[in-house]
Amino acid sequence: xxxxxxxxxxxxxxxxxxxxxxxxxxxxxxxxxxxxxxxxxxxxxxxxxxxxxxxxxxxxxxxxxxxxxxxxxxxxxxxxxxxxxxxxxxxxxxxxxxxxxxxxxxxxxxxxxxxxxxxxxxxxxxxxxxxxxxxxxxxxxxxxxxxxxxxxxxxxxxxxxxxxxxxxxxxxxxxxxxxxxxxxxxxxxxxxxxxxxxxxxxxxxxxxxxxxxxxxxxxxxxxxxxxxxxxxxxxxxxxxxxxxxxxxxxxxxxxxxxxxxxxxxxxxxxxxxxxxxxxxxxxxxxxxxxxxxxxxxxxxxxxxxxxxxxxxxxxxxxxxxxxxxxxxxxxxxxxxxxxxxxxxxxxxxxxxxxxxxxxxxxxxxxxxxxxxxxxxxxxxxxxxxxxxxxxxxxxxxxxxxxxxxxxxxxxxxxx
Ligand code: PLP
Numbered sequence: 001x002x003x004x005x006x007x008x009x010x011x012x013x014x015x016x017x018x019x020x021x022x023x024x025x026x027x028x029x030x031x032x033x034x035x036x037x038x039x040x041x042x043x044x045x046x047x048x049x050x051x052x053x054x055x056x057x058x059x060x061x062x063x064x065x066x067x068x069x070x071x072x073x074x075x076x077x078x079x080x081x082x083x084x085x086x087x088x089x090x091x092x093x094x095x096x097x098x099x100x101x102x103x104x105x106x107x108x109x110x111x112x113x114x115x116x117x118x119x120x121x122x123x124x125x126x127x128x129x130x131x132x133x134x135x136x137x138x139x140x141x142x143x144x145x146x147x148x149x150x151x152x153x154x155x156x157x158x159x160x161x162x163x164x165x166x167x168x169x170x171x172x173x174x175x176x177x178x179x180x181x182x183x184x185x186x187x188x189x190x191x192x193x194x195x196x197x198x199x200x201x202x203x204x205x206x207x208x209x210x211x212x213x214x215x216x217x218x219x220x221x222x223x224x225x226x227x228x229x230x231x232x233x234x235x236x237x238x239x240x241x242x243x244x245x246x247x248x249x250x251x252x253x254x255x256x257x258x259x260x261x262x263x264x265x266x267x268x269x270x271x272x273x274x275x276x277x278x279x280x281x282x283x284x285x286x287x288x289x290x291x292x293x294x295x296x297x298x299x300x301x302x303x304x305x306x307x308x309x310x311x312x313x314x315x316x317x318x319x320x321x322x323x324x325x326x327x328x329x330x331x332x333x334x335x336x337x338x339x340x341x342x343x344x345x346x347x348x349x350x351x352x353x354x355x356x357x358x359x360x361x362x363x364x365x366x367x368x369x370x371x372x373x374x375x376x377x378x379x380x381x382x383x384x385x386x387x388x389x390x391x392x393x394x395x396x397x398x399x400x401x402x403x404x405x406x407x408x409x410x411x412x413x414x415x
Contacts, residue, residue: 010309016394018043018301029364032399037182037212037343037390038368039234042298046238049297053290061289062263072289079292080279083244086299087229088220093249096279097287100243101211102132104230105176107245107282108207109136111255112228113174116205119145122171124197126151126159126188127380128181131373133209137176147171153380157184157335164193168200175206179213183372183388184335185318185343187213194225205251211235215392216314216341218307221246233291238298242291245282252278259284310393314342317391317400324404328411334386345372345386351414353385359410360387365403 016022019041024031033041059069061076080092089095098104113136117123123137127150141148151164159177168175175197180187190208197204207228210219215236221229228251232243247255257264257275261284266274275281302310321344325331330349348356357369370385371378378385389403 034389036392079296096245100232104245113140121173123174127153178209186337187339233295239294313393318342342391363406
């Protein structure tokens with residue numbers, strides 16, 4: 001019965017009707033959108049929630065005594081509550097809205113990092129990180145004369161855990177890693193990674209970049225034991241320009257503000273200023289209310305389908321596409337981790353990824369090409385870039401068939 005129910009819930013033809021963009025044409029062909037790791041498409045419920053906000057209760061929040069401002073404030077707080085439940089944080093106080101994953105990591109480096117990192121301290125990241133989880137740490141290390149250490153990746157695109165254990169030392173202050181690699185699709189054993197960091201030193205702060213995980217699998221921050229967990233709304237069917245920094249309250253309380261101005265204060269005088277309590281201490285200025293409303297609608301949508309159904313469908317697409325791609329001569333999949341999300345990067349002997357991408361676009365197939373903001377990982381695999389196809393639950397095997405035909409044609413023409 002449960003199986004029938006799940007199958008019925010997951011009728012991909014019905015689900016596709018929720019996403020108006022999937023009915024559009026690209027270069028005269030039905031759009032086949034395989035760039036979901038860059039940003040996902042938006043269902044009607046999200047688009048309507050944004051429109052409803054602007055049509056019916058657009059107002060600045062937290063300071064209005066009138067009805068639509070109160071309604072907008074409630075919507076903003078309800079979104080926080082939704083996110084708290086979604087990731088199982090212990091309180092809404094631990095949920096801070098940011099512009100996205102990038103800003104959330106910058107907030108941690110500028111606030112927690114500047115306060116807690118000193119000369120000779122060590123920060124561990126990995127070879128598969130997105131630039132958003134590399135550059136802020138490099139800048140912090142330069143400022144503080146700290147040392148950046150990098151966990152290597154094996155040929156399958158998995159973290160070498162023994163090397164990670166060797167890198168942990170009494171100077172390790174921060175470990176910051178992605179939950180899922182945006183280029184390789186590797187799902188990292190973050191629970192084990194966090195446990196090892198805490199065993200080495202319970203004071204080490206562990207940051208998990210969940211930009212590629214939050215839309216594919218259930219995330220329980222308490223169960224993981226992460227100190228910080230960050231993600232972007234636009235990769236999880238929500239609007240752009242908003243994301244989340246989850247942080248343990250005991251850490252956030254001790255951290256200095258990242259930006260200052262309105263809303264983040266408790267009292268201001270020319271003799272000095274006292275700050276608001278968390279989370280508002282970290283939300284200076286008018287927040288992205290529209291984004292919060294849309295993000296809540298996106299989580300409602302995800303929950304209406306079920307993350308279990310989503311990951312089952314995406315795993316099927318991954319297996320199907322991997323099998324078809326592996327049959328193509330001269331094509332190499334970069335990233336063959338045992339535990340993998342629905343992201344496939346590949347190269348084709350002698351061909352430029354960009355050229356392949358342009359040819360695929362001519363057939364209505366949208367893929368990403370290049371470095372995927374993971375240039376050190378490209379250096380690791382000694383490649384100039386990849387073609388990346390990343391699937392969401394609204395994609396179909398029929399679309400993969402069209403993609404494979406178009407890819408074979410592109411390879412033939414370009415070779
Ligand atoms: N981290 C990972 C793993 C990503 O895939 C991305 C975006 O592609 C980011 C960080 C940066 O996210 P944003 O651009 O939404 O801040």
